[in-house]
Amino acid sequence: MEAISTSVLVIILFVLIIISAYFSGSETAMMSLNRYRLRHLANNGHKGAKRAIRLLERPDRLIGLILIGNNLVNILASAIATILGIRLFGDVGVAIATGVLTLVVLVFAEVTPKTVAALHPERIAFPSSVLLKALLVLLSPLVKIVNFITSTFLRLLGIRSVKADDALSQEELRTVVHEAGALIPQRHQEMLLSIMDLEKVTVEDIMIPRSDLYAINVNDDFSRINKQVIQSPHTRVLLYRDNIDDAVGFVHLRDALRLQSKQQFSKSSLLRAVKEIYFIPEGTPLNVQLANFQQNKERIGLVVDEYGDIQGLVTLEDILEEIVGDFTTSMITTPSEDINQQQDGSFLIDATINIRDLNKEMDWHFPIDGPKTLNGLILEYLEEIPEPNTSMRLSGYPLEVVEVADNMVKTVRVMPQHYKAPKGSRN
Template identity: 85%
Template sequence: MDAISTSALLIVLLVLILFSAYFSGSETAMMTLNRYRLRHLASNGHKGAIRALKLLERPDRLIGLILIGNNLVNILASAIATIIGMRLWGDLGVAIATGVLTLVVLVFAEVTPKTIAALNPERIAFPSSILLRWLLILLAPFVKGVNLITSGFLRLMGIKTVNSSDALSQEELRTVVHEAGALIPQRHQEMLLSILDLEKVTVEDIMVPRSDIYGINVNDEFKVINRQVIQSPHTRVLVYRDTVDDAVGFIHLRDALRLQSKEQFSKSSLLRAVKELYFVPEGTPLNVQLANFQQNKERIGLVVDEYGDIQGLVTLEDILEEIVGDFTTSMLTTPSEDIKVQQDGSYLVDASITIRDLNKEMKWNFPTDGPKTLNGLILEYLEEIPSANTSLRLAGYPLEIIDVAENMIKTVRIIPLHYHPPRA
């Protein structure tokens, strides 16, 4: 290189540093791209996104290409810097050139371009993908050879190369929804998270217990049946004989009222108008049951245990309310009606309320992996039916049992954790 002037070598060195910065920035930009946004842009015909997505289909080749290019220009830059240093300062120039080049490469060819690329990945990756695509074609044999040697070396070390997946787990997707911030309205975030939770919730958690099922006993007097039809708060009502265990079917009140308007309403016409029963096994996750309702064209079903005994009733509206919140008349009173705030800051709670509804309404943390109702939770904890005025602490919350009847706890007074009694 004696024939090449020092100024020419400096220009070549500058060009090599620029190439090093290009490869460093391209690597960070390509690896920082949001893969889901990239696929969205590619599906809309964005040419830069299509090129980048094509390159990222084989990230091993892309990284190999960038590292080959980066190392090649850095090594060449080091050799030229050494020559320039020796020309200017003799043997001491080697040390000077090494120190100066290290600082220059670190600042201008590594940290700065990588920082810019990390902050603006699309602006860097999409244009650079043009040159990277052609370099990959040009250097394909060399890149494949290097990757082949690398893969063989990894196999000798007992490391298997596995293609990584961009698929998100449920918890990762939950984090994405949480971090969406203003991009997704709060209400929509809650709905998306509720959909993710459907598989964790079973029909037992939201069903109407059999003791609370509103139904028509066909063995009652006809005037009682007629009044039940007129006053029913629900559009579909269970029809049974004496007990819920002897259920006949569901009657749509539209059909019953039509019979009444035609003066053809009787017990026999009521029985003829009932729809066939639809049964749901207890323990069925809500996402599965939602699909079953859709597949079977049903909207309401009776929940049965492993012995076939009826445990409760679940409707399509109950599942939808788990996603969007209460929007219709429920078969069970809403939590807000079961919880009454007292002047001293405590709450009187109907013990038949479900633990999930209580936690959701009050932002409390009673355990949900056992009994489904507050009554059941207290009974399991005490292992006996308590008397009124019994006090206890459950899950950190002070409780006082106010009313007990028919072997069930009816009303409970709950003191919140951050309760401060009023001053006298």
């Protein structure tokens, strides 16, 4: 080193600091890359993204390479700075060189390049991946030795895999959708979140309960059957014999009206037009049932319990409405006809309403892991059929039973303005 002039040493030190800044910035840039955007760019043929993906397949090798280069450069820079300090300031130059070099490396070779790389990772990572790929081949033996020692130590700590795991959990994916902001319209965000929620919702949560089914008893007088067919609010009607559990099948009104137009409408012709019933086991998640509808080319089915008793009816449209919203209403969320707001701010609610629908429409937080209707929730809480004017507080909401009939609660008054979240609740 004594043969090398001071000016040359200063130039070498300057170059080493630049190299150190390169390694520091490259490390931060490579580790700050968005892995999903990276895959998207690579799939579109971006060469820099492809190189970055190959380097990130083994992050231990990449980090080992960068740290080897960075440490070699910093150690050499420290040695040169020490020589310059001694030449310029004598023995005290060692302390001066150490202090000045520490500040220079910290500012120009660490903080500044890493900050820039964190803000613009692609601009730094893609060009630097060319040199990193070449250095990885050139220093491969040294990198392998360092990685072998490192992996052995990691195994002693109980860490086996060194491959990056980029898989997102459902909750993490939900956060990504929420944080997308203007990149994904609000309506699309709601649809994506609804799709992820399908596996948490079962067919009982959205089915039309058996008590509300519009069905025709084929053992009734034919004139009554004819009137029910004409007045049906649905395009498919369930036929049964005396008891709804003795279901015959579904008839499409199009077929029934065609028979009427040909003056061939009778009980026997109606029964011949019946389609076979598609049964759905109780507890089937909506994502599974959606796939089953598609696989079996069905659009409607009856939900049955473990004893084969009919519990309700589910259609393909019901599941799709869980994703995109009600087809029969505007996109603006408005209370249904089962919910009537009063002048005092309270709501008169039909107690047969589905709790999930009530929560969704009113942004309330009644529990949905038990009974499916508000009536069922009240009966479970009281453990008896209440008298009219009975008051209670459910999940923080003050309720008043307004009407009771046929052994069930018919109408309830809810006063959300007096809502108090239960202790421990996040709502």
